[in-house]
Amino acid sequence: MTPEPLIGPMATTTASPQPADGASDRHPFLDKNGSKIQALFDEIAPRYDLLNRLFSGFIDLWWRKKAVKSLHARSDSLILDACCGTGDLAFTLLDQVPTAEVIGSDFSLAMLLSGKNRSRTRKRPSLVHADTLHLPFSDHTFDGVMIGFGIRNVVDLEGALEELRRVLKPGGRLMILEFTPVRTRWLRPFINFYQGKILPSLGNVLSGSKVRAYSYLDESVRDWPSAERLADKIRATPFHAVKWRTLLPGNVAVHEAVRA
Numbered sequence: 001m002t003p004e005p006l007i008g009p010m011a012t013t014t015a016s017p018q019p020a021d022g023a024s025d026r027h028p029f030l031d032k033n034g035s036k037i038q039a040l041f042d043e044i045a046p047r048y049d050l051l052n053r054l055f056s057g058f059i060d061l062w063w064r065k066k067a068v069k070s071l072h073a074r075s076d077s078l079i080l081d082a083c084c085g086t087g088d089l090a091f092t093l094l095d096q097v098p099t100a101e102v103i104g105s106d107f108s109l110a111m112l113l114s115g116k117n118r119s120r121t122r123k124r125p126s127l128v129h130a131d132t133l134h135l136p137f138s139d140h141t142f143d144g145v146m147i148g149f150g151i152r153n154v155v156d157l158e159g160a161l162e163e164l165r166r167v168l169k170p171g172g173r174l175m176i177l178e179f180t181p182v183r184t185r186w187l188r189p190f191i192n193f194y195q196g197k198i199l200p201s202l203g204n205v206l207s208g209s210k211v212r213a214y215s216y217l218d219e220s221v222r223d224w225p226s227a228e229r230l231a232d233k234i235r236a237t238p239f240h241a242v243k244w245r246t247l248l249p250g251n252v253a254v255h256e257a258v259r260a
């Protein structure tokens, strides 16, 4: 089953209540509102890949290679890359298992279009315009589901985990690649300074973001649960065989799990 690329229309994410004016100096988008998050990624899409490489010193390519291996995709696997953005994880998986079928879904049309215009020489995923909370796929469709740096931005974490579970076949594997609070004490101030000061200032300027997208991205990482707590939420969905590990330099975690 391979849907047409970039199908629509798309179900929308419901907004959560906004705080009273002046209630906090947090980035306003942290009080999650699906359409604002969608607009934020639409805004930064043109330079998203370039800035990812620049800010990670290309280490994100290595994170992705390590992470997609956790899915154990086979030559005939059907894999979903949810919140695929420009398709980085999907392309990485196809480089490793070229005969697999990969569908990328995202609610930012601009991110999907950037992905659609990428490399013509590599096998490419099918791209679908969809909200991760309302995926346009039947129950038990995929052998594996992966989500890279995406689930942190979905307005309802538990709802997203349930939806990813719904579309997985029994025995199918889930992989989540996401930032995580740094555990090594001496490293923490360095990474926090880089992620909290350098990256937002440079990112906001270089992306030309009017909504301070890179400040939101940094604050959303600081708002994110520890790897242990995320593993508990995955277990509660329920998934089993939940495991996680961090990748160097320790600010990124890969969680993997199996659907019963």
Ligand SMILES: C[S@@+](CC[C@H](N)C(=O)[O-])C[C@H]1O[C@@H](n2cnc3c(N)ncnc32)[C@H](O)[C@@H]1O
Binding pocket: 013, 034, 037, 038, 041, 082, 083, 084, 085, 086, 087, 088, 089, 105, 106, 107, 108, 111, 130, 131, 132, 133, 147, 148, 149, 150, 151, 153, 154, 155
């Ligand atoms: C930080 S980017 C990550 C993109 C890509 N997975 C990667 O590894 O680079 C987060 C992506 O999640 C998408 N996203 C956030 N919430 C979403 C939702 N509810 N449904 C679909 N996509 C969503 C955004 O549009 C954005 O493309």
